[in-house]
Amino acid sequence: MSGAHPSGAHLSGPVDGTGALDGPGDGGGLTDGLEARLPSDASPRVRRVVGLVDTDSFAKWGAHLLSSAPADWDLELRTVATPRSASPEQLRSAFRGLDGRLAHLHRDPPAPKDVDAVVEELRRDPPDAVLVSLIGPVAELVIDEVHRRIPDRPVLVSGLPGISFPSKWKGIFFRARADLFVLHSHREVRAYEEMARDGGVEPHFALATLPFARGAGGVGSAGATVRDSVVFAAQPSVPFERADRALVVRWLVGTARAHPEWRVVIKTRAAAGEHQTHREEHPYPDLVPADAPTNLVVESGPMAEHLDRAVALVTISSTAVLEAAARGVPALTLTDFGIGRHLINEVFVGSGLEGDAVDLVDGRFGVVRPEWMRDNYFHPASEDDWQHRLVELMARRDAGNLMDRAPARRSRGGPLRRAWERKNALGAADRSPLGLVALGIGAPIRGAKRLARRVRALVDPPEPVVVAAPTSQRAGTRAAVPAPGAAAGTAARPAAAAAADARSERPGHREQELVAGRDAG
Numbered sequence: 001m002s003g004a005h006p007s008g009a010h011l012s013g014p015v016d017g018t019g020a021l022d023g024p025g026d027g028g029g030l031t032d033g034l035e036a037r038l039p040s041d042a043s044p045r046v047r048r049v050v051g052l053v054d055t056d057s058f059a060k061w062g063a064h065l066l067s068s069a070p071a072d073w074d075l076e077l078r079t080v081a082t083p084r085s086a087s088p089e090q091l092r093s094a095f096r097g098l099d100g101r102l103a104h105l106h107r108d109p110p111a112p113k114d115v116d117a118v119v120e121e122l123r124r125d126p127p128d129a130v131l132v133s134l135i136g137p138v139a140e141l142v143i144d145e146v147h148r149r150i151p152d153r154p155v156l157v158s159g160l161p162g163i164s165f166p167s168k169w170k171g172i173f174f175r176a177r178a179d180l181f182v183l184h185s186h187r188e189v190r191a192y193e194e195m196a197r198d199g200g201v202e203p204h205f206a207l208a209t210l211p212f213a214r215g216a217g218g219v220g221s222a223g224a225t226v227r228d229s230v231v232f233a234a235q236p237s238v239p240f241e242r243a244d245r246a247l248v249v250r251w252l253v254g255t256a257r258a259h260p261e262w263r264v265v266i267k268t269r270a271a272a273g274e275h276q277t278h279r280e281e282h283p284y285p286d287l288v289p290a291d292a293p294t295n296l297v298v299e300s301g302p303m304a305e306h307l308d309r310a311v312a313l314v315t316i317s318s319t320a321v322l323e324a325a326a327r328g329v330p331a332l333t334l335t336d337f338g339i340g341r342h343l344i345n346e347v348f349v350g351s352g353l354e355g356d357a358v359d360l361v362d363g364r365f366g367v368v369r370p371e372w373m374r375d376n377y378f379h380p381a382s383e384d385d386w387q388h389r390l391v392e393l394m395a396r397r398d399a400g401n402l403m404d405r406a407p408a409r410r411s412r413g414g415p416l417r418r419a420w421e422r423k424n425a426l427g428a429a430d431r432s433p434l435g436l437v438a439l440g441i442g443a444p445i446r447g448a449k450r451l452a453r454r455v456r457a458l459v460d461p462p463e464p465v466v467v468a469a470p471t472s473q474r475a476g477t478r479a480a481v482p483a484p485g486a487a488a489g490t491a492a493r494p495a496a497a498a499a500a501d502a503r504s505e506r507p508g509h510r511e512q513e514l515v516a517g518r519d520a521g
Contacts, residue, residue: 061161062133064211
């Protein structure tokens with residue numbers, strides 16, 4: 001198994017430019033006292049790290065995390081061709097604000113390459129480490145291919161973009177063989193460690209400040225920009241139902257009418273025809289009524305540019321709310337549909353940002369509470385340990401002591417099973433004959449299993465998911481009545497629909513199936 005420290009542990013000695021440790025380790029350092037440092041008369045080794053990205057959110061997260069690596073590391077970034085690969089315009093938006101080593105990507109994003117071509121490049125010229133910033137099934141595929149095809153393999157780092165609380169078994173399952181799994185808050189690390197142990201996976205989590213939870217740092221020209229916008233950060237699958245999303249649009253229309261001095265911006269993550277990390281069944285632009293006020297607009301582009309003009313940020317649970325809080329922009333996380341795992345908004349309980357549609361239309365927004373911040377994404381940078389942990393793992397690789405981690409998948413089956421997993425991960429991007437054979441055999445089996453699960457759910461219904469009541473900004477009290485225009489029982493209705501999602505987060509045999517769904521892992 002990997003020799004990575006348990007999450008939160010730091011190296012016992014300072015790290016020098018070679019990636020070795022000064023002084024003795026603490027038992028979790030280089031094994032048997034073996035040092036991987038270069039001879040004293042050699043030049044310090046420059047570490048080379050390659051990032052792999054695919055979808056819009058993974059591209060943004062991966063590029064910005066890589067950009068925060070030590071200044072003397074040599075960085076590269078490549079786009080992997082998958083069914084949901086970001087468009088060039090999405091990549092240009094995702095790569096805005098990178099450091100000098102990657103800044104050119106904003107102007108000229110890399111063209112997607114298929115998995116085999118990318119892995120072959122890594123095999124011919126292995127870097128010290130690879131950041132696997134890919135959706136779950138593709139991440140698992142790439143990690144497996146690197147293990148199988150590259151004898152002197154690089155250190156494999158993975159993680160999840162944005163808010164990852166509550167913990168998700170799929171996230172762990174797909175990335176169990178990575179040497180390091182990056183998370184972004186102390187609370188997330190604790191939750192993932194507990195879930196990993198419950199699922200029989202050795203914890204391998206490290207802490208990094210979420211790149212978007214840093215201050216603006218001079219990005220944009222906020223000081224010279226007129227602040228005139230209330231920005232709604234849209235999400236592709238939260239809330240999921242069309243009626244709920246139409247209701248959100250109705251609230252935004254009401255806000256625009258009540259505040260003609262504001263631009264109310266529905267900020268989308270993709271233009272028509274572009275893919276996203278999560279599938280969007282009911283795009284917000286399609287739900288805007290023809291008689292909407294002219295100060296209600298739909299726009300895309302980098303979130304940072306929208307926050308430069310924002311008087312407030314509104315969302316259900318988008319990571320953009322952390323970007324806003326980092327800049328000191330007031331924010332509101334709408335709780336009209338309740339508070340629960342399926343809404344990804346449990347983490348905001350006690351943050352000071354929770355509110356409802358009445359708050360939105362009234363123009364009442366929240367400010368993040370200091371007591372919430374340290375455990376939730378705004379810890380001091382000195383508590384980050386992902387770079388230290390990665391340096392140690394690269395030193396282990398230098399010394400020939402990098403151990404392979406066990407997969408969470410109980411059985412990989414053989415060539416046909418791998419072909420099935422590959423076909424599920426890559427879809428039409430996989431053109432292998434064996435993939436077509438596996439699809440012909442596996443698709444009917446998968447359909448039968450899905451039908452069996454539906455029948456079982458009818459015979460033995462799952463326990464209802466508890467959805468907490470909405471919360472408002474008004475004196476910190478619970479909303480006593482539904483928001484204007486909300487149907488009775490709106491908050492409780494998503495509970496039944498969320499039951500299956502909650503069950504899927506428990507470790508178990510179901511997660512060994514690569515079944516396409518809203519959650520890309």
